[in-house]
Amino acid sequence: MQVLVIGAGVIGLAVARAAARAGHDVIVAEKTDAIGTGISSRNSEVIHAGMYYPTGSLRAKLCPCGNRMLYEFCESHGVPHRRCGKLIVATNDVERERIEAIQAQGGINGVEGLDLIGGNAARDLEPELSCVAALVSPATGIIDGHAYMLALQGDIEAHGGAIAFETPVERLTPKLHGWRVQFGGREPGHLDVDAVVNCAGLAAQTVARSIEGYPQSRIPKQVLAKGNYFAYAGRPAFTRLIYPTPVDGGLGVHVTLDLAGRMRFGPDVEWIDRETYDVDPGRAASFYARIRTYWPGLPDNSLVPDYAGIRPKLTGPGEPAADFLIDGPAEHGMAGLVNLFGIESPGLTSSLPLADAVVALLKA
8 A cells, every 4th residue: 555644743754654664655745854843843852651641532542552662662773762750749739639630540541650759758859849749750751852753764764665855745636546646846746645644733734624525624623832941051950850730731831851961941831823933031930930839949040042832732722632633534434544633742652652543544
């Protein structure tokens, strides 16, 4: 089967790898000139454990499994990573109840090693921390996201697949057996394939609207949630990731570390109506206030605007968070077509089992 994957971000590359390993002839169409230039280049690069997500959701099923698969992949492919662990902290009794609920949900989801500890025990682990309790997640880690995508690309090519850069998909037309794909770019043309997987990230809805015969009512709304990050100008104060109790739209302004040892804070949640990646220095004021709830020692004038990413959410402020949406032939009735919508966090962590699930739909 010849499979076209649209988008060379982490999800598209993982899907293409899984399809190539399953014996399919794979081409990835990427509108830019490199892999991972969109959502995949602007995240926290965290390997999540999977304790937050509702029972039975795709996130709850895929993230814990993806956590284990991703560590195995990193080991076998030499992808830089570190299982540093994280603490989800409670700064009052209400938040303590909430992290107790997160621990219980983690148990339901199959997350291993979660341990609820008191404030003193948390300070033994991280002396700069201020909290009344913390949930320890030893399975959480960090990863070099670009190295991961390069390794996925290497596997795709090793199994005969290829990536066509600067190749935007303009239209998809169903045929008796398969699809005709119209490309734009510097070398416009068309290609006939057996199956198509839309992994276009922020452009997934746009691609879906270009599919002839695809029910437009199935295309979900897209809500853009910008996440801003600030870098810390001093020496790192923590050795683990530190997460506050979750907030509406995200997991709160947390401490993230990179593999070089640098510390940064983010992302916050800024609801926007168009793509923009500038970080407003004025948002630092709210960062100082939020961070000091669990790190009172944060010095003045120590946060520097760093970068921003955009989550392709399917729900907006005040609405329950939507699950990943995988729209396959069983749902929309069009053979050889899978659309992926709203693949935000924990998309990177979930990428390998998500890819396997998508490829299985192509065989159906």
